[in-house]
Amino acid sequence: MIVNMASPGRRRNAPKSAYHHGDLPRALVDAAQQLIEAGGGARLTLREAAQAAGVSVAAPYRHFADREALLAAVLAKGFRELAHRTDEDRRAASDAMAGLMAVGLAYVRFAADHPAIYRLMFGAECDKAAHPDLMAAGHEALTVLIEAVATCKAAGLIGDADVQQVALAGWSLSHGLASLHADGLLAAAMPGDLQATAHALMRMLIDGVRPRPG
Structure with missing residues (x-):
């Protein structure tokens, strides 16, 4: 008080x-x-x-011992908001594969909406290992993607591909695209609508892990 x-x-x-x-x-x-x-x-x-x-x-x-403790709380909030957005869009999707696509698009959209926060979430300014709540929040966000891939696997939509590897590929794609956009590099290299670009790249990834006929 x-x-x-x-x-x-x-x-x-x-x-x-x-x-x-x-x-x-x-x-x-x-x-x-x-x-x-x-x-x-x-x-x-x-x-x-x-x-x-x-x-x-x-x-x-x-409540906060120093600046880093406050920053860690801000970044934990960011990861939980990212988890909420991606999970909400996944659950609203029409099927498992659409849910995986929705996670990737929501990820990129979050980074576009909060570029400064996003940079810090994945930057080195805060020692994440020293803040368990921040680590837990980051894991929560990643879990949404892993669950989306696992749901596709259970539905027979990604063949023999490993769930963890597909999740890592999806994360790498979304994070790379989001980071390029946040740093202003994407517009110069690939002008056009960010969500349309994200959709096209996610489609390439998804098509690459679908079961092969025959």
């Missing part, structure tokens, strides 16, 4: 808190995410996050 030391007169004119009691960690993570998306990871400090959340500069230290 944060004690407001302002005088009664000043308290009446003060802006409402940016968070509800008990939600300070979430408010700080949301504020940090907005700072990153506005100016990149270099802009993120605990002080800036506190100011953006409307709390004292000392408040973040009650």
Whole structure:
């Protein structure tokens, strides 16, 4: 709980808190995410996050030991949002193969929507191994893709191909395309609609693992 030391007169004119009691960690993570998306990871400090959340500069230290701890929480949120989006689109697909396609397209779309966050999610600025929750969130996102491939395997749609290898191929394709787009390199090399390009490449991958007739 944060004690407001302002005088009664000043308290009446003060802006409402940016968070509800008990939600300070979430408010700080949301504020940090907005700072990153506005100016990149270099802009993120605990002080800036506190100011953006409307709390004292000392408040973040009650929940985050340092800048990296806050950054890890932001990136964990990013991975969980990625997992949610890809899983939601997979479940809405008409069949197993369409579900696999949907996972790849949702992955690329997430990176396009949040390029600054996406770069940090897969960058070296945060020591991911030091933050178990971040590692778990990353695994959660990858699991959606593995489950999509496993569902195709169970339906006899990818022949004898190994589930883990197909998942790795799909991840590599989606991540490579998303990274090229986030870094501004894709438009110069292959101008055109990002989702259309992603769809064409995913189709090539899927066709390559379908069972061969005869």
